[in-house]
Every structure is written in C-alpha cells, then in structure tokens.
Amino acid sequence: xxxxxxxxxxxxxxxxxxxxxxxxxVYGQGASANPVLGPIDLTVPGGEFLCIVGASGCxxxxxxxxxxxxxxxxxxxIEIDGREIVAPGPDRGMVFQQPTLFPWRSxxxxxxxxxKLRGYPRDQRRAEAERLLRQVxxxxxxxxxxxxxxxxxxxxCATARALAGDxxxxxxDEPFGALDAITREHMQQELHALWTATGxxxxxxxxxxxxxxxxxxxAIVLGGRPGHVLLDLPLDLHRDAEGDTHHDATYADLRSQIxxxxxxxxxxxxxxxxx
Amino acid sequence: xxxxTRTSPSAxxxxxxxxxxxxxxxxxxxxxxxxxxxxxxxxxxARAEVWRPLFVPPPSAVWHQFIRTTTIHDGVVGYNGxxxxxxxxxxxxxxxxxxxxxxxIGVPLGVALGxxxxxxxxxxxxxxxxxxxxxLAYFSLLIIWFGIGESxxxxxxxxxxxxxxxxxxxxxxxxxxxxxLLAARSLGAxxxxxxxxxxxxxxxxxxxxxxxxxxxVTFTTIVAAETVNGLPGIGxxxxxxxxxNKTDVVVLGIIVIGIVAIILDIGIRALDRRVVPWRxxx
Numbered sequence: 001x002x003x004x005x006x007x008x009x010x011x012x013x014x015x016x017x018x019x020x021x022x023x024x025x026v027y028g029q030g031a032s033a034n035p036v037l038g039p040i041d042l043t044v045p046g047g048e049f050l051c052i053v054g055a056s057g058c059x060x061x062x063x064x065x066x067x068x069x070x071x072x073x074x075x076x077x078i079e080i081d082g083r084e085i086v087a088p089g090p091d092r093g094m095v096f097q098q099p100t101l102f103p104w105r106s107x108x109x110x111x112x113x114x115x116k117l118r119g120y121p122r123d124q125r126r127a128e129a130e131r132l133l134r135q136v137x138x139x140x141x142x143x144x145x146x147x148x149x150x151x152x153x154x155x156x157c158a159t160a161r162a163l164a165g166d167x168x169x170x171x172x173d174e175p176f177g178a179l180d181a182i183t184r185e186h187m188q189q190e191l192h193a194l195w196t197a198t199g200x201x202x203x204x205x206x207x208x209x210x211x212x213x214x215x216x217x218x219a220i221v222l223g224g225r226p227g228h229v230l231l232d233l234p235l236d237l238h239r240d241a242e243g244d245t246h247h248d249a250t251y252a253d254l255r256s257q258i259x260x261x262x263x264x265x266x267x268x269x270x271x272x273x274x275x
Numbered sequence: 276x277x278x279x280t281r282t283s284p285s286a287x288x289x290x291x292x293x294x295x296x297x298x299x300x301x302x303x304x305x306x307x308x309x310x311x312x313x314x315x316x317x318x319x320x321a322r323a324e325v326w327r328p329l330f331v332p333p334p335s336a337v338w339h340q341f342i343r344t345t346t347i348h349d350g351v352v353g354y355n356g357x358x359x360x361x362x363x364x365x366x367x368x369x370x371x372x373x374x375x376x377x378x379x380i381g382v383p384l385g386v387a388l389g390x391x392x393x394x395x396x397x398x399x400x401x402x403x404x405x406x407x408x409x410x411l412a413y414f415s416l417l418i419i420w421f422g423i424g425e426s427x428x429x430x431x432x433x434x435x436x437x438x439x440x441x442x443x444x445x446x447x448x449x450x451x452x453x454x455x456l457l458a459a460r461s462l463g464a465x466x467x468x469x470x471x472x473x474x475x476x477x478x479x480x481x482x483x484x485x486x487x488x489x490x491x492v493t494f495t496t497i498v499a500a501e502t503v504n505g506l507p508g509i510g511x512x513x514x515x516x517x518x519x520n521k522t523d524v525v526v527l528g529i530i531v532i533g534i535v536a537i538i539l540d541i542g543i544r545a546l547d548r549r550v551v552p553w554r555x556x557x
Contacts, residue, residue: 069461070457070461088461088462094458096454096457100452100455102455102472102473103553104551113472117468118462119463145552146553147553147556161458161462162461164462165462
C-alpha cells in the first residue's frame with residue numbers, strides 16, 4: 001500500500017496524517033508523578049494502518065487516548081493534518097476494547113446518536129446510519145437491541161458508530177481483545193476490507209504480534225519506562241485470497257523481531273522492577 | 276427480516292423455553308394456594324371462636340363490610356359518606372402527588388449531587404438525615420407548620436419519596452462507566468448532551484430502583500399519615516373504624532391496603548421491564 005500518489009510532479013498526500021513531536025505524558029503530579037510515555041517522535045502518513053504493539057502498561061492505550069484528545073500530552077504536541085490536537089474532534093473516531101454501546105438505543109439508534117452528536121443533519125441521519133451499518137455487515141440487525149448482539153456484532157456496531165461523520169482517522173484500542181479466536185479472525189479480515197475500501201488512517205492498539213502482522217502496514221513496539229518506540233517496522237506482507245498473511249516468507253522473521261523487542265523489554269522491566 | 280434475525284442462533288441463549296414456561300405458571304399458582312390456605316385457617320379460627328369476633332372477625336363479616344362500604348345501605352353511602360374506592364382514591368391521589376413531587380425534585384437533585392462534589396458536600400448530610408428518619412418523626416413538625424390539612428400530608432409524602440430517588444440517582448450518575456462517557460466525548464457531545472443522552476439514560480436502572488423504594492416508603496407512610504385527620508382516605512378509614520371498635524372494617528382496610536401494595540409493585544416491576552429492558556445485561 002502506497003501512502004502517496006504521484007500525479008505528474010504533484011505529490012497528493014492523503015488526509016489523516018499524524019505527527020508526534022516530543023510527546024511525553026505523566027500521570028499525577030509532584031511526588032506521585034508517574035511518567036508513562038515519552039519521548040514519542042513519529043510521523044504517520046495518511047491512509048496507513050499503524051499497529052501499536054506492547055505489553056500491558058507500556059503506554060499504548062495512553063498514546064491512543066492522547067490522539068483521541070481526551071487529555072493533552074504533558075509535553076510536546078500531536079498534529080493531525082497539521083492541526084494540533086487539543087480535544088476530541090470529528091476527524092477522529094474511537095473504538096474501545098469494550099464496545100461501550102448505549103443499551104437504551106437500538107443498533108441503528110446508536111449510530112444515529114453518533115451522527116447527531118457529530119452535527120449531521122437530522123433528515124439524513126437514518127439513511128447514513130443504515131449505510132454505515134451495512135458497511136460493517138450489520139444490515140440485518142439494525143432494529144435489534146445492542147445487548148442482544150454477540151460480542152463481535154457489538155464491536156461492529158461500535159465501529160459503525162466511530163465511522164459516523166466520516167473521520168479521517170480510526171482509533172482502535174484492542175477492539176478484538178475480548179473475542180474468541182474464530183470471531184477475532186473474521187473481524188480482522190472484515191476490518192482489513194473496511195480499511196481497503198475507505199482508505200482511512202487506522203491506529204490499532206494490540207498486544208498480539210500476530211494481529212499486528214495480519215492487519216498492519218506498519219508496526220511499532222512500545223516499551224520501557226516511560227514508554228517509547230523500541231522498534232518501528234514497515235510491513236508489506238502478501239495477502240492470500242482469504243486475507244491471510246501467515247504464508248508470507250518474511251512473516252516468521254518479522255514476528256521474531258517484534259517478539260524479541262517485546263521480550264527484551266519484559267526482561268528489563270523485571271530486572272528494574274522496584275522491590 | 277427482524278423476525279429472522281431475532282430467532283437466529285447467534286442470539287444469546289437463555290433457559291429453554293419449556294422450562295421458562297413452567298416457571299411462569301408454577302409460582303403464581305403456589306402464591307394463590309398460600310392465600311387460599313390462609314383464608315381457610317382464618318375461617319376455622321374465627322368459626323371456632325378462639326378469640327372473640329371483636330379481635331378476630333370472621334371472613335364473612337369482613338366481606339359484609341366490603342359490600343356495605345361499596346354500596347348505599349339504610350340511606351348511608353359507603354363508610355362515613357364515602358365509598359371504599361373513594362377512600363382509596365383519596366389516598367392514592369396523595370401518594371401520587373407526593374411521589375410526583377419527589378421525582379420532580381429528586382431527579383435534578385440527584386444529578387446535582389452526583390455531578391458536583393461541592394453540592395454533594397452541602398446537601399448530602401441533609402438528604403441522609405431525611406432518609407434515615409422515619410417520616411413520622413417529622414410529621415408532628417409538619418403539622419405545626421402546615422396544619423392538619425392536605426399540605427402536611429403531601430409534604431410528608433414528598434419528603435419520604437425524595438430522599439431515596441435523589442440518593443439512587445446520585446449514585447448512578449456518579450458511577451456511569453468511564454468509557455461510556457469517553458465514547459460520548461469522542462463523538463463530540465457537549466456537556467448538556469452528555470447529561471441528556473448518556474448520563475441520565477445510564478442512570479435509569481438505578482433511578483427505577485429508587486422509585487420502587489420511594490413507592491414502598493410513601494405507601495407505608497400514607498397509611499400512618501392518615502391517622503391524623505385522614506378522612507377520606509384508606510388509612511383514615513382504618514383509624515376511624517378502630518376508634519369505634521369496627522374490627523371488621525379495620526381488617527377490610529388492611530386487606531385492601533395489602534392488595535393495592537401488591538398491584539403497585541407488580542405495576543412498577545412491569546414499568547421497570549419496559550423502561551430498562553437492558554437491566555443486568557449491558
């Protein structure tokens with residue numbers, strides 16, 4: 001996947017580019033200050049599928065929440081297409097590990113509410129919600145209650161909700177972490193198809209190396225205290241008819257590189273753990 | 276289409292339909308049998324005159340009073356010039372006035388308590404005191420302030436209802452899952468939209484529980500409140516009959532109160548299932 005298209009001499013950059021400049025984040029203040037992240041310097045071209053891999057507590061969820069704009073970074077700045085992120089915005093949609101759907105609304109109602117909050121015109125909400133739900137494969141379940149859905153279907157609904165208002169960047173925080181292996185595999189293939197169809201930038205947090213290799217065009221390993229980029233790998237694995245990447249000749253090598261980076265980080269954290 | 280998805284195998288499996296069906300009739304039947312058994316024992320005790328009819332009137336005497344209080348007899352209407360259902364209606368009206376005021380004030384109060392620590396610090400002690408005191412403890416004070424008319428009773432019922440509703444709402448508002456709030460924020464919800472579209476609906480299950488508690492408290496309170504100038508009113512009728520040793524009317528009143536309590540509880544549980552069908556499932 002190329003991120004820039006050449007049109008004669010003009011380089012057309014796709015929207016949804018992220019830039020992290022000397023980003024640090026600290027929880028708490030004074031004596032209880034706990035630096036969790038930094039320094040992070042990264043450039044993510046528009047349309048990239050970036051997987052952030054790391055162990056629990058490496059700061060990967062924090063990084064995602066900074067991009068979402070839930071809190072400003074303690075130091076440094078994050079930009080989306082040149083605009084500094086200071087708050088949540090319609091250019092970013094977020095999918096959480098737990099689907100966080102609103103059970104008092106139907107599947108369609110959840111997406112319609114998202115469109116309403118995004119300021120979408122009232123008379124177009126229903127049609128747009130239905131289009132988004134069909135896009136994630138929930139065309140037959142629009143009138144159902146969210147709590148009647150399986151975990152995978154709930155996450156599809158949450159994805160449709162995050163896509164409301166056509167954001168440039170989709171932020172996903174271990175969205176398939178709570179799903180069984182078979183459902184997870186299907187969801188990964190559907191997400192890949194969705195990404196191919198929409199061309200959005202995706203920032204995908206996971207602790208699964210294999211998930212990163214199946215989905216990403218680039219993987220970064222986060223680790224250390226405070227968390228920083230230990231490894232930054234471009235991925236360009238060949239995909240078979242089922243969307244699987246396991247058979248690619250470089251798969252094993254890439255997998256062991258990422259696994260080694262994570263393992264080194266783990267050994268170091270054990271050695272340095274306060275006693 | 277909706278039907279086909281609803282019956283799809285991916286729908287959450289519950290107890291098998293047959294088992295559930297047998298449960299739906301078994302327990303009501305047991306309840307009815309228990310009531311019948313109680314009536315039989317009552318009849319036998321009264322028949323044997325273990326205690327004098329002044330203490331334990333026979334079921335037939337109570338039934339006779341039921342007929343008398345719902346008809347005109349010897350030119351007298353019902354009990355004390357009002358039919359039984361008019362006594363009941365007066366009580367219910369007071370109850371719903373108190374409850375409605377309790378919801379009207381209790382929900383915003385609860386939201387304020389749950390949303391602002393400062394407001395909670397100011398009001399929480401007062402709410403706790405009101406909730407802890409038996410409503411009758413301050414009824415005397417209310418009578419001094421408002422007299423023995425309707426106002427004192429409605430204010431009493433309001434005070435009885437407002438505390439459980441406010442406390443339940445406050446707890447629920449303070450315990451909305453963080454990710455649910457972040458989901459709303461990430462979609463660009465304003466502060467007001469977050470309250471109306473996310474916090475209040477999230478708090479509905481606990482608010483319904485608070486309403487159910489409030490209904491129970493106001494119901495027990497009203498019968499006691501009507502011991503002071505409570506006619507017309509079902510509690511007033513019981514109190515009046517007691518003064519004239521009409522034990523059968525007292526028992527009739529108690530039975531009516533009990534039946535109404537059961538009906539109200541069934542009603543509020545049905546309302547609960549309609550309002551928060553996701554209770555315990557999301």
